[in-house]
Amino acid sequence: MRADPPSQITSQSLATKFITPSGHCGKLTFDKPYYRITFSAMASQCECLIESTSDGDDSAEITCLAMAAIDEVKRIESKYNRFDVNSQLSIINAQAGKWQQIDEETIALMDFAAQCYQLSQGRFDVTAGSLMALWKFELDGTSIPNASDIGNAINRVGFDRIQICDGRLLLPQEMMLDFGGLAKEYAADRAALVLLAAQAEQTSTAPWQSKACLINLGGDLVVTGTPTQPWQVGIEDPSALNRTADKITISSGAIATSGHSRRFIEDKGERFGHIIDPTTGMPVLHAPLSVTVCGPQCISAGMLATMAMLQGKDAEQFLSEQGLVYKVIR
Known part of the structure; x- marks a missing residue:
């Protein structure tokens, strides 16, 4: 992959x-x-x-x-x-439904996002901004959104509905990009x-x-x-954030971690992490607490770490098939 x-x-x-x-x-x-x-x-x-x-x-x-x-x-x-109304991304979102000019850097990121969407069969989707805005992981005491709101948000997600041509972007009305x-x-x-x-x-x-x-x-x-000397990189213990659970030795390349040790909500005794499956509108079930991946670039390592989280209980199998160094904590 x-x-x-x-x-x-x-x-x-x-x-x-x-x-x-x-x-x-x-x-x-x-x-x-x-x-x-x-x-x-x-x-x-x-x-x-x-x-x-x-x-x-x-x-x-x-x-x-x-x-x-x-x-x-x-x-x-x-x-x-x-979250910044003056950012270029917010301006793009505010002009959804209209053709708008985007720069070379944004075009390249959208091209990479398109590859992520295809490789993940639609589960890694930067158009999931409406869903991410619905889940308030940053707030204490937040509850799960209701099914109707989730359904409405899912209807505003789908990278395959975006059009990019000659340096211009058409983001369908009411859709929202999130490059998180x-x-x-x-x-x-x-x-x-x-x-x-x-x-x-x-x-x-x-x-x-x-x-x-x-x-x-x-x-x-x-x-x-x-x-x-090679760098010794500690991996945070999701159950004790001031403690190192494991480490990776690295002399070159990059490391990226995806997980929900810091961004999650609890409802009726159940923990819901911030990695959302845009096909269901819900946090991924049985996902690891964290996934750390080594790669030649951080953006590709991050993509694989997030895609592993989206695999839920099959995260380890997915990563082993990629042939990269990784650490999974459950």
Whole structure:
């Protein structure tokens, strides 16, 4: 099973982009040989770790690198956040029923979403925004939506009803896009590419060079360069969020996790996770608590992790057939 990630997308010129930091981050710390800078994005606690060849006297260069990556994450968050009425995604949703121009980056993401839809037989569907808006996993005390509302929302879902032609999109009236299953993983991939470009710009004018970097967006992460020692990535225990249940060793590539350890509701003693099957309008039955997948890109690893969750009790069998490194917690 394969979906080609939109890695061909290029962003704005990087020559000046990383020079002016935009803020939104915590303190830069150095614990040899790694710098760490933390920040919040996409409703997640995030971090950028950069391995240094110096003894800590290159913090200015490291800050520029980290801010290049953080700025890119913030750009994508601002563009595709359906909770922000000013985002491009919200504007697209507001103009449903009309032909509208979309840019190259959005076209590429929609093309990847189309592949996900086809490979999942309609269960990985970015047009499920109406369903996702119906389930309020962010609120305490939320109950299950009633059957009538779920049925009405299902009628407004179906990627095969979208039309894209000559850089224009026709989203059927009352349908809503939700890139929640793609945007964070895509942002991790983009941040890594931007960081590499910023690093290349620095090393063209100075002898300094970092060895390896890790971008971590709430458990979806990408590794660049060749670390002195492989990264040890802990997997959160869904039953005890301050504890590590397992770990994965990684020297290159990406890791993505899908699960409902933090976003779920309980009704009459039953737990319902936030992974919704758009064909039923309900959370997937017998799904694992979390699925972690390694892959060459974060967006493809995330797609496979979510598709595994959608398999419910057959998640492990699905993943074993893909031939990738994975961890499942039930």
